[in-house]
Amino acid sequence: MAWQLEWQFCIWLKPLLANNMTTLLIKNGRVIDPANKIDKVTNIFIQDGKIKSVGSQISKADRTLDTKGLIVTPGLIDMHVHLREPGKEDEETITSGVSAAINGGFTSVACMPNTDPAIDNEALAEFVYLQAKRAGKSNVFAIGAVTKGRKGEEISEMGQLYRGGAVGFSDDGESIKNSEVMRRALEYSRMFNKPIINHCEDTDLVRDGVMNEGYISTVLGLSGIPAVAEEIMVYRDITLAKLTQGRLHIAHITTKKSVELVRRAKEESINVTAEVTPHHLILTDDYIRTSNFDTNYKVNPPLRTKTDVQALREALKDGAIDAIVSDHAPHSEEEKDVEFNIAPFGMIGMESLLGVILTELVLKKVITLNRMIEALTVKPAQILGIPKGTLSVGADADITVIDLNKNWEIDPSTFKSKSRNCPFAGWKVKGKAVHTIVKGQVILP
Amino acid sequence: MPKDKVILNQKDIKNILETLAGKIISQLSNEIRTNPMAIIGIHRLGVPLAQRLKAIIEKRVKEKILFGTLDITLYRDDLNTVGPSPIVKDTDISFDITGKNIILVDDVLYTGRTIRSALNELADFGRPKRIQLTVLIDRGERELPIQADYVGRLCKIKQDEIIDVKLKESDGVDEVVIRKKRNRI
Amino acid sequence: MKSEKKGFVWGHKHLLGLEYLTAQEITHILDTGESFKEVSRRNIKKVPTLRGKVVVNMFVEPSTRTRMSFSLAAKRLSADIVDFSPSLSSLSKGETVKDTARNIEAMGVDIVIIRHTAPGTAHMLSRIINASVINAGDGAHEHPSQGLLDIFTIRQKKGEIKGLKVAVVGDILHSRVARSNIWGLTKLGAEVIAVGPPTLIPEHIRDLGVRVSYDLDAVIPEIDVINILRIQLERQRSKFFPTVREYARLFGINSERLKRAKEDVLIMHPGPINRGVEITPDVADGKHSVILEQVANGLAIRMAILYLVKTAISE
Secondary structure: OHHHHHHHHHHHHHHHHHHOOOEEEEEEEEEEEHHHOEEEEEEEEEEOOEEEEEEOOOOOOOEEEEOOOOEEEEOEEEEEEOOOOOOOOOOOOHHHHHHHHHHHOEEEEEEOOOOOOOOOOHHHHHHHHHHHHHHOOOEEEEOEOOEHHHOOOOEOOHHHHHHOOOOOEEOOOOOOOOHHHHHHHHHHHHHOOOOEEEOOOOHHHHOOOOEEOOHHHHHHOOOEEOHHHHHHHHHHHHHHHHHHOOOEEEOOOOOHHHHHHHHHHHHOOOOEEEEEOHHHHHOOOHHHHHOOOOHHHOOOOOOOOHHHHHHHHHHHHHOOOOEEOOOEOOOOHHHHOOOOOOOOOOEOOOOOHHHHHHHHHHOOOOOOHHHHHHHHOHHHHHHHOOOOOOOOOOOEOOEEEEEEEEEEEOOHHHOOOOOOOOOOOOOEEEEEEEEEEEOOEEEEO | OOOOEEEEOHHHHHHHHHHHHHHHHHHHHHHOOOOOEEEEEEOOOHHHHHHHHHHHHHHHHOOOOEEEEEOOHHHOOOOOOOOOOOOOOOOEOOOOOOOOEEEEEEEEEOOOHHHHHHHHHHHOOOOOOEEEEEEEEEOOOOOOOOOOOEEEEEOOOOOOEEEEEEOHHHHOOOEEEEEEOOOOO | OOOOOOOOOOOOOOEOOHHHOOHHHHHHHHHHHHHHHHHHHOOOOOOOOOOOOEEEEEEOOOOOHHHHHHHHHHHHOOOEEEEEOOOHHHHHOOOOHHHHHHHHHHOOOOEEEEEEOOOOHHHHHHHHOOOEEEEEEEOOOOOHHHHHHHHHHHHHHHOOOOOOEEEEEOOOOOOHHHHHHHHHHHHOOOEEEEEOOHHHOOHHHHHHOOEEEOOHHHHHHHOOEEEEOOOOOHHHHOOOOOOHHHHHHHHOEOHHHHOOOOOOOEEEOOOOOOEOOOEOHHHHOOOOEOHHHHHHHHHHHHHHHHHHHHHOOOO
């Protein structure tokens, strides 16, 4: 077994070493790098997998990509995905997950630890990195569990997890119910300057809820999840972040009131950040009604109302919400194609995110292109404290090239992900990643 | 546009019903005490015709005649081919038909399928002494071995024509016209 | 009462809920039900309408009366009816509702009547099988045949639905009967008043045009019909109300309360009754009660439903 692993390792290393000697020129593209406040048509020269220069001069390179008319950005980062490995490899693996990431334009993803077993120790964190290296496409960062086995009872060995490469801590999928545990986690993690990412919901109020509580749930007779279930937890966590001076990151924020709480906390200089998903920015609970109970719209936190969508968009625009994430949550067709009550929560999103955000938010002038790129590059990099999301000289040459004019239809059957539970199937969108470059290697196409 | 041809007007219909009533009475009035007569109209237009016949006969024989209505929708043999669900109307036979002389009334006798359905349905209500059929018009072209006992008018029409019976009760006018089929739907 | 509508075409192959029907379509079902009532009065209570057709009762949630009512309705239309009532636990062990439905369909079934605890299950079936699907209750969503038979009974007693005030009393939150009643009655022009404790009346029910009252005695004098919902005793454990005794005090229908009601008030209950909880025995069996007529009417309405879905013009 051991020799086999080492042998595979060598196979993987060889091409990388050889390629490290190459150079790549990306010319004539509109380079947008919010971290360095760059937005101009220029060239990027890459050597040894690092950014060597950004500027108008042209050096001779082994390979040249002409990106005239295209957008060149730091490699996009999806800081909230579920890759299901270990445990549910039929739904996604790290290998298929990174292929999906590359296909969607992401050079880095951070994967949540709600696997089976949960990523709650150093060895398991290292397992994620090892599997990612074998897959050899995008960068994968592990997020470690906040509590042992994600049970919400005792905090995990965060120091060990950090050593194993964890870039943040989360029990995502479950809220950290015990306020003392949350307090200690926020305090303890200060040693490593990594965020506690909480999935905010008061589980007693959620009970058997399967969708947003409101008019639509009343009509459909489905048990509702009230907005306050999230807001109570957001408020608690902000209060604890203030008390502990820990770093709090609110996962997939969905309600107007939650957004207001985060905005106010930021004004008070409390160390809090927040992320939002495309589906919460675009879809409402009404989709469950108009689709006659399509389980692809079943997600947690649930799709909310128009008012909430409006508030989320405002907050993304003004910076109260920092990052856009997919919350890519693969589920097999057998699992999803059942009665609404018993279907699992979750949607996939890495391969549709860019298309729908560009079409529904950027093209419709809800947010600027630069703001979108910021929310997908430098912001998540800062939150997780990873050396990504910029085109600074010397940085890893992770780059995404986007064609804003490419019209395409979202067809999950063409996805690289193993799962098909995409709520945007059939949507006609404009804008797509046409090249994804990781450490100077052009992986897509 | 070819003009509709009126083959029966109000007066004709009245006369025909009087004649039919006379024939029915001459056949059945001597049995009226042993096997009471009952008139049953088939929805839609058989019902008003039956009501008129009943009134004429009652006036002449000075006896109350039993009366009922029959909707054959639930007994049709073509429910899956007729398209939209036919509207189910009231069947109202509030007397025991066993032993009675039943006069079944309809407006037009054509394929015979409606009458077959009506006979099946009546069989579920009991065992009459005899069932006789009265129609205003017999247009021939039967698909089943069924004949009327009392016929108002025989009438052959062409392939592309239809017979349109209108009665005061439902259409505001008494007349029967032959007209060209319109290309509907 | 009955009106013939020129050019009206019934176009629903499935009956999933009253939300999806127009006032005219609801009236058409009621009118058709009226004609079927007559069949039940015949000596031979059977017509050959659905001869050779196969109807399956797929009840994934236990039910006695709805299942029996549908069975009898199908038999009176000469259809062959098969009861298939897997327990939820046996289904969750592997075979899904979807697999089961497809299997049933492969045997050549024309109509599937489905009862399930999960809202939307009938909709799911209607997407995956070709047979007609009749929703016989999907969780707290809808129970269209019950709603129709309730409205049918009210129309029979009151002549017209428009302008009536109908109180639906009890657990609105978890009640499919309430939802189907609300859709149907409001479409036909009645005013529905939801009465019960605030824990069992979702706030958004008002958006359906429903008036809400937490005080039964305050509204009882103005009401024409009281439709009493079965109170499920297990809800007490889920903190929706403190005790059954207190519930009965506040919302139970007893003869004392009825003294202040209109002379011709109708008392309805979808059954099965918790006697002494939501309704006292003397009221359930009293002169205002039409509970047994509801059962009889259910048969006619279900015959009408089976007839209509099977003969609907295909879309």
